[in-house]
Amino acid sequence: MSLKINAKTVVLGTGGTIAGIRKSPGNPDIYESGRLGAADLIDSVSEDYSGLEFQDVAQIDSKNMGLPIWQSLLKALVQAQSRQDVAGVVITHGTDTIEETAYLLHAFGLWPKPVVMTCAMRPADHPMADGPVNLRDALSLLHHAQAQGVCVVFNGQAHHALHVQKISTDPLKAFSSGFASLAAEKINGKWVWQSTPTATAKLDIPSLAGFLGATQWPRVEWLTHHAGSSSEMMEALLNAQSHTRLRGLVIAGTGAGTYKDAWNDSLQKAIEVGVAVWISSRCAWGNALPQAHQTMGQRVDLPPAKACVALALSLLSQDEKKSAL
Numbered sequence: 001m002s003l004k005i006n007a008k009t010v011v012l013g014t015g016g017t018i019a020g021i022r023k024s025p026g027n028p029d030i031y032e033s034g035r036l037g038a039a040d041l042i043d044s045v046s047e048d049y050s051g052l053e054f055q056d057v058a059q060i061d062s063k064n065m066g067l068p069i070w071q072s073l074l075k076a077l078v079q080a081q082s083r084q085d086v087a088g089v090v091i092t093h094g095t096d097t098i099e100e101t102a103y104l105l106h107a108f109g110l111w112p113k114p115v116v117m118t119c120a121m122r123p124a125d126h127p128m129a130d131g132p133v134n135l136r137d138a139l140s141l142l143h144h145a146q147a148q149g150v151c152v153v154f155n156g157q158a159h160h161a162l163h164v165q166k167i168s169t170d171p172l173k174a175f176s177s178g179f180a181s182l183a184a185e186k187i188n189g190k191w192v193w194q195s196t197p198t199a200t201a202k203l204d205i206p207s208l209a210g211f212l213g214a215t216q217w218p219r220v221e222w223l224t225h226h227a228g229s230s231s232e233m234m235e236a237l238l239n240a241q242s243h244t245r246l247r248g249l250v251i252a253g254t255g256a257g258t259y260k261d262a263w264n265d266s267l268q269k270a271i272e273v274g275v276a277v278w279i280s281s282r283c284a285w286g287n288a289l290p291q292a293h294q295t296m297g298q299r300v301d302l303p304p305a306k307a308c309v310a311l312a313l314s315l316l317s318q319d320e321k322k323s324a325l
């Protein structure tokens with residue numbers, strides 16, 4: 001089967017295990033992420049993909065993802081999307097924080113052309129490397145007639161950016177969309193489109209120019225509530241002397257976003273000193289719901305990792321509005 005693709009596709013590399021190389025050939029599990037550039041990954045994809053253009057935005061382990069690389073990625077994406085000869089953009093990324101980057105790109109959508117992200121759980125020189133198949137799948141999905149929005153391709157499935165979560169360290173079952181529909185699934189070797197992207201939740205985001213001009217990612221921390229947890233961690237966060245002011249707090253509550261009564265006082269203090277508090281759930285799936293006796297914080301229909309990105313974006317938007325006054 002030839003998957004020759006004629007329209008141009010821009011492949012933006014950011015690193016990750018998909019671009020990783022083993023430290024010693026005898027041990028496939030110890031490797032360094034982001035060693036290869038995006039163009040090196042295609043060598044391992046046997047099909048002839050003429051019309052591909054490669055750009056290395058970064059070569060990092062995605063645990064180190066943050067504002068400067070997100071800014072470079074967004075700039076490169078905007079530029080590629082504005083070109084008439086480009087059909088769409090593929091982004092290679094580490095699995096660990098791909099859901100945050102996918103959410104960020106989704107938040108700045110709707111993109112006129114599809115954005116397909118992909119990743120791998122095994123390094124590029126692993127005897128059972130999954131990157132080449134995932135990359136080939138990402139490239140072929142991009143040219144599906146119904147492809148749109150931002151999605152993440154992994155192991156024969158395409159997840160919408162809004163729903164994808166890394167839920168496991170199992171190399172073949174790393175991602176899920178929970179109760180939400182997949183974007184597409186490979187059935188008998190062909191992509192079958194399943195659902196269009198859900199509209200972006202109406203959360204505040206900065207303008208693209210505001211985001212690209214930002215010099216600091218607002219400091220947002222994430223605290224998980226659990227049986228036996230005290231309020232001391234929160235008190236420590238609020239009282240700590242740090243050169244970066246705490247601006248947001250995402251609480252991953254138990255169940256439907258619950259936390260013990262003692263946290264109400266600490267959260268009230270946080271809000272009084274200007275910290276934005278959002279309530280999510282530590283459950284893998286489902287949203288935080290209103291609770292009796294829980295008055296502090298604003299519920300958000302996002303899992304904590306995405307809520308942290310969304311809250312930081314909303315703080316950047318507030319900064320932009322203030323500086324425009």
Ligand code: SIN
Pocket residue numbers: 015016017018033060061062063093094095096097119120121122
């Ligand atoms: C990373 O996220 O960069 C490392 C882990 C991975 O890609 O699987």
